[in-house]
Every structure is written in C-alpha cells, then in structure tokens.
Amino acid sequence: xxxxxxxxxxxxxxxxxxxxxxxxxxxxxxxxxxxxxxxxxxxxxxxxxxxxxxxxxxxxxxxxxxxxxxxxxxxxxxxxxxxxxxxxxxxxxxxxxxxxxxxxxxxxxxxxxxxxxxxxxxxxxxxxxxxxxxxxxxxxxxxxxxxxxxxxxxxxxxxxxxxxxxxxxxxxxxxxxxxxxxxxxxxxxxxxxxxxxxxxxxxxxxxxxxxxxxxxxxxxxxxxxxxxxxxxxxxxxxxxxxxxxxxxxxxxxxxxxxxxxxxxxxxxxxxxxxxxxxxxxxxxxxxxxxxxxxxxxxxxxxxxxxxxxxxxxxxxxxxxxxxxxxxxxxxxxxxxxxxxxxxxxxxxxxxxxxxxxxxxxxxxxxxxxxxxxxxxxxxxxxxxxxxxxxxxxxxxxxxxxxxxxxxxxxxxxxxxxxxxxxxxxxxxxxxxxxxxxxxxxxxxxxxxxxxxxxxxxxxxxxxx
RNA sequence: GCCCCCAUCGUCUAGCGGCCUAGGACACCGGCCUUUCACGCCGGCAGCACGGGUUCGAAUCCCGUUGGGGGUGCCA
Numbered sequence: 434x435x436x437x438x439x440x441x442x443x444x445x446x447x448x449x450x451x452x453x454x455x456x457x458x459x460x461x462x463x464x465x466x467x468x469x470x471x472x473x474x475x476x477x478x479x480x481x482x483x484x485x486x487x488x489x490x491x492x493x494x495x496x497x498x499x500x501x502x503x504x505x506x507x508x509x510x511x512x513x514x515x516x517x518x519x520x521x522x523x524x525x526x527x528x529x530x531x532x533x534x535x536x537x538x539x540x541x542x543x544x545x546x547x548x549x550x551x552x553x554x555x556x557x558x559x560x561x562x563x564x565x566x567x568x569x570x571x572x573x574x575x576x577x578x579x580x581x582x583x584x585x586x587x588x589x590x591x592x593x594x595x596x597x598x599x600x601x602x603x604x605x606x607x608x609x610x611x612x613x614x615x616x617x618x619x620x621x622x623x624x625x626x627x628x629x630x631x632x633x634x635x636x637x638x639x640x641x642x643x644x645x646x647x648x649x650x651x652x653x654x655x656x657x658x659x660x661x662x663x664x665x666x667x668x669x670x671x672x673x674x675x676x677x678x679x680x681x682x683x684x685x686x687x688x689x690x691x692x693x694x695x696x697x698x699x700x701x702x703x704x705x706x707x708x709x710x711x712x713x714x715x716x717x718x719x720x721x722x723x724x725x726x727x728x729x730x731x732x733x734x735x736x737x738x739x740x741x742x743x744x745x746x747x748x749x750x751x752x753x754x755x756x757x758x759x760x761x762x763x764x765x766x767x768x769x770x771x772x773x774x775x776x777x778x779x780x781x782x783x784x785x786x787x788x789x790x791x792x793x794x795x796x797x798x799x800x801x802x803x804x805x806x807x808x809x810x811x812x813x814x815x816x817x818x819x820x821x822x823x824x825x826x827x828x829x830x831x832x833x834x835x836x837x838x839x840x841x842x843x844x845x846x847x848x849x850x851x852x853x854x855x856x857x858x859x860x861x862x863x864x865x866x867x868x869x870x871x872x873x874x875x876x877x878x879x880x881x882x883x884x885x886x887x888x889x890x891x892x893x894x895x896x897x
Numbered sequence: 898g899c900c901c902c903c904a905u906c907g908u909c910u911a912g913c914g915g916c917c918u919a920g921g922a923c924a925c926c927g928g929c930c931u932u933u934c935a936c937g938c939c940g941g942c943a944g945c946a947c948g949g950g951u952u953c954g955a956a957u958c959c960c961g962u963u964g965g966g967g968g969u970g971c972c973a
Contacts, residue, residue, distance in 0.1 A: 604971040635968040
C-alpha cells in the first residue's frame with residue numbers, strides 16, 4: 434500500500450472565501466506531491482447546490498494561483514454525479530444501504546423520547562423501503578467491532594462501530610452527500626494519502642467503512658494535521674475571524690511568506706529554522722514531523738516575517754511589488770514609479786506590509802503635504818518659527834545633497850541653542866506633514882530645493 | 898450526553914529517558930546606534946497543567962484528573 438504512487442488531493446468546497454487554514458492543508462498536500470514526484474489534485478466539492486457559488490470557485494483558483502500551488506488535475510464533483518449514483522445503487526443492491534423516510538425532527542423526537550444519546554437510531558433499517566419522495570439513502574454501519582484509522586500524524590485511532598450512526602449518503606433530492614462523493618472520488622482517483630484537517634478525523638471511520646463496503650480494498654493512508662485556531666483557541670471560522678487569504682494578499686503580504694508562516698503552524702524543518710523557501714520545504718517536509726496540537730494564527734508573527742522578507746527583496750522587485758498597491762491609492766494619478774524608486778530602499782526597511790509603502794512617502798508626490806494635526810500640535814511651538822526661518826536661510830545657498838542639507842539643518846540647533854531633535858522636528862512636519870517618516874535629508878534632495886523652501890514658507894505663514 | 902483529539906514561555910515551537918540550570922522565533926521591556934521612525938546589535942521578562950506510577954534517572958514512558966478543542970447535519 435505504501436508503494437502506491439503518491440496521489441494527493443485538496444478538496445475545498447466553494448461555500449465562502451478561501452481560508453488560511455485551507456491554504457495550509459493544500460500546502461501540505463502539494464508539498465508531499467512535489468517531493469514524491471506524485472500528483473496534486475484539486476477537487477472542487479460542490480455537491481451542496483444550496484451553498485455553492487461560482488464566484489467562490491473562482492476564488493479558490495485565484496488564491497491557489499496567488500500562492501503558487503499549481504495542480505496537476507482538476508475535478509468538480511458536480512460533474513461526476515453518475516459515479517456517485519452508481520456507487521449508491523451498488524450499496525443498495527448489496528444490502529449495505531437502505532432508504533429512510535425519517536425527518537430530522539423525527540430523529541430528534543425519538544432520541545428525546547428514549548432519553549438516549551442524540552442521533553439516528555436505525556429506525557428504517559429493516560423496513561424495506563424503496564426509493565421515493567422524501568426518502569434518503571443511509572449507509573448501514575456495523576453494530577459490532579471496531580474501525581481503526583491509521584493516521585500518519587496521530588498513530589492508530591480506534592472507534593467503536595456501535596457508536597457510529599448510519600449516515601445519509603444520498604439526499605432525498607437525489608444529490609449525494611460529502612462522505613459518499615468523497616470516498617468514491619478518492620477511490621476513482623487512486624488517492625494514496627488523504628491529508629485533511631483534524632476536524633475530519635471523527636468521520637474518517639465512516640469513510641473507511643464505506644470504502645470497504647464499496648469493495649475498494651485497502652483504504653488510503655490518512656493524515657490529520659491539527660486545526661488552525663483564533664486567539665480564543667477555536668477553529669478559525671469564516672464568519673467571525675479574518676481568515677480570507679485574499680485579505681492578506683490585498684494588505685500586501687508576500688505569497689511565499691504566507692506559505693512559510695502557515696507551514697510553521699504545525700511543522701518545522703529538521704534544523705529548526707523558521708524561515709525557509711517552498712523549495713526547501715519540498716526537500717525537507719515529512720508528515721510524521723507534523724505536530725498534533727492546534728496552532729494559533731498569529732498575525733503579529735506573520736507581519737514580522739513579511740517585514741523581514743520585504744527588506745530582503747532586491748529593490749527592483751520591491752518596486753514592482755508596490756506598483757499594484759499604488760494604483761489603488763486615492764492619489765494614484767500623482768504617484769510616479771521612478772520617483773518612488775529613488776526612495777524605495779529607505780521605505781523598504783520601514784514597512785511591514787506593501788500597502789504601507791506609498792503612503793509613507795506621499796509628500797513626495799502631493800503638491801502639499803497632508804498635515805497630521807497631532808504632529809503639528811506637538812512640534813509647531815514658538816521655537817518652531819525661528820527654526821523654520823533659520824532653515825530657509827540656511828538652505829538658500831548650500832549644495833543640495835543629503836550631507837550638506839543635514840549639516841545645515843542640524844547647524845540650526847547650535848545656532849539657536851536648541852536640541853537637534855527640536856531643530857529637526859518642525860522642519861520634518863513642514864516638509865512631510867508628520868513627525869515620523871523616511872530620512873529627511875534624502876527626502877529633501879528628491880523634493881528639490883524650491884519645493885522644500887516653499888513648504889517651509891507655507892508652514893511659517895500658518896504660524897503667523 | 899456520547900465519541901475522538903490535544904496539553905513545553907502570552908504565541909509558534911525545539912525536545913522523542915541522562916546532553917535541560919528546558920533552546921530558538923514572534924510579542925513585550927530595557928540599553929546601544931541615531932536627524933524622526935525603522936533596521937541592526939546587546940541584555941531582560943517568561944514555560945514543561947495537576948496527581949500518581951515505571952526507572953538509578955522523566956518535559957520526555959504509563960495511568961488518572963483537570964483544562965482546551967473537534968465531531969455528533971438530508972454541511973464540507
């Protein structure tokens with residue numbers, strides 16, 4: 434069984450935004466396939482017609498492409514219904530499945546009445562019902578014995594068959610349920626390893642039982658990596674947590690950083706490095722090195738990784754990466770890529786996500802700096818007037834390069850008997866609008882002497 | 898309720914019986930550098946959930962307790 438060719442699948446359902454948790458599951462699958470020279474299959478599990486939407490399917494493709502998880506084969510379950518129907522008929526014919534007309538309310542009511550555990554009680558098991566309106570097909574699970582899940586991450590997990598209810602496998606509408614379609618496809622696609630998140634572990638015995646009932650022999654190898662959780666340690670939810678991968682893409686996270694960080698929730702390379710490329714991961718990944726306990730999705734650490742990677746980017750790549758984000762700015766028409774290129778190295782080491790890049794140097798592109806009120810109030814005191822006047826005078830005749838601009842500006846401090854900080858701050862606010870930003874002397878050089886002097890005068894005028 | 902999983906600093910983890918006085922990273926707090934911010938460098942805070950075993954020796958193995966999570970759908 435282990436010498437079967439490696440064929441893995443990632444099987445998302447298009448019922449919402451593409452999830453960071455799902456990205457990690459996809460990554461583990463993809464890495465194993467690439468490492469073993471196997472196939473990575475993308476299977477869209479769109480059997481639930483009520484909840485699926487075509488735009489979510491597109492979202493899956495976009496997200497996978499963004500992080501570079503390319504697939505070798507693509508399937509959609511909505512196009513494979515005949516296969517599931519055939520499997521259902523086979524199970525019915527062999528007596529392993531039966532039609533049931535109980536509604537959810539019936540099942541609940543009976544459970545309550547007998548005071549036992551909730552769940553289906555096998556009411557229609559031997560009623561010999563035929564297919565018909567309002568009837569669903571249930572799989573008859575064994576009443577005795579145990580089913581063992583051999584899990585590559587967790588070891589053997591044993592389930593008592595008596596605790597496994599008969600699951601519905603075909604809805605009364607004729608549409609197959611996840612468990613059926615999933616097993617039929619895994620068999621048909623000759624999947625060797627089923628790697629899916631921990632939440633599926635409790636239903637895995639049903640998959641195995643079904644697999645055997647269908648006569649497929651040895652089931653695939655299973656591996657259930659732990660779930661990714663939020664700060665309250667609950668499974669990330671599309672509803673309450675910011676988990677859409679596209680959210681991170683739009684905020685300016687690098688795709689390789691996403692993969693690196695996500696891989697680290699539950700796995701680390703043999704030498705304990707934290708930063709690695711996908712190539713390195715393909716080389717070193719091993720399922721039995723995947724941890725068992727749930728991991729918190731820590732955006733702060735993600736940001737730190739991202740900042741680090743942005744800094745390490747060759748300048749040209751950094752500039753190219755910023756361009757699409759600049760295009761979304763409210764002042765996008767004023768943005769100039771070549772001018773940005775001149776400050777890019779200075780910006781690069783000061784941001785954590787790409788969306789922060791252009792706004793940090795907006796004053797280089799706008800006609801007038803956008804004044805931050807707090808910064809202004811903090812710096813534009815009575816000393817500021819003499820500082821601004823002195824700067825204007827000093828700047829008139831010097832060579833317009835960072836070194837001399839710096840010398841001249843800091844010279845004001847001595848001349849006026851104020852601290853260097855005090856001399857620099859009002860000038861920075863007059864020029865950039867804020868107390869913090871990229872190195873000022875370099876910024877001034879790019880801005881040019883005329884514009885610089887004009888901004889000094891404008892600020893001076895506002896002070897009266 | 899029942900079934901299943903999990904348990905090392907706040908967080909992600911290293912550790913797979915002696916190398917542990919428990920290592921790294923993020924976060925946080927100091928300091929240095931410095932035209933602001935950031936980078937960089939130096940330092941600090943902080944953890945084996947609890948109780949029993951097994952063993953010469955346990956963070957590591959076993960049992961129990963507690964805690965957390967997942968499942969229990971005609972969702973996936």
